[in-house]
Amino acid sequence: MKRAATSNSEPRPAVLSEDACPTCGTAMQAMTTELPFVVNGEKVVVPEVSHLACPSCGEVVLRYDESKTLQERAVEMYRHSHALLSADEIRALRQRLHLTQAQLAALLQLGPNTVSRWEAGRNAQNGAMDVLLKIVRDVPGTLDYLKMHAA
Numbered sequence: 827m828k829r830a831a832t833s834n835s836e837p838r839p840a841v842l843s844e845d846a847c848p849t850c851g852t853a854m855q856a857m858t859t860e861l862p863f864v865v866n867g868e869k870v871v872v873p874e875v876s877h878l879a880c881p882s883c884g885e886v887v888l889r890y891d892e893s894k895t896l897q898e899r900a901v902e903m904y905r906h907s908h909a910l911l912s913a914d915e916i917r918a919l920r921q922r923l924h925l926t927q928a929q930l931a932a933l934l935q936l937g938p939n940t941v942s943r944w945e946a947g948r949n950a951q952n953g954a955m956d957v958l959l960k961i962v963r964d965v966p967g968t969l970d971y972l973k974m975h976a977a
């Protein structure tokens with residue numbers, strides 16, 4: 827949208843109604859369509875996502891819960907398509923090793939909240955990290971090795 831700074835330009839409404847398009851002000855409509863979401867640099871197309879769409883300019887707006895759901899479904903689809911461990915499988919292997927989320931993150935030299943985000947389904951581990959998790963899970967002695975060498 828262009829806004830001319832001239833005196834004859836339409837004043838922008840001070841308050842938009844709750845369902846007004848943030849770009850053009852048209853009333854938005856509830857829709858259910860596929861939407862893209864990028865996980866680890868890869869575009870995942872998630873089917874049947876509820877959201878608001880502007881019939882005039884095409885702007886798409888997701889409410890908080892819809893946005894959270896879109897992200898979680900995209901992460902799950904990404905994990906499935908790359909045969910990565912699921913959030914539950916990561917939690918189960920961590921608990922079997924008697925580690926907190928922060929402890930496992932530190933052993934893998936990751937940020938302190940990374941494992942927490944994996945287990946919550948908000949982010950997905952990449953392929954290399956998935957291999958490492960499976961080694962930690964399946965190869966005896968790996969945890970001791972990591973503990974000896976963790977920073």
Ligand SMILES: [Zn+2]
Pocket residue numbers: 847848849850851852880881882883884885
């Ligand atoms: Zn619009």
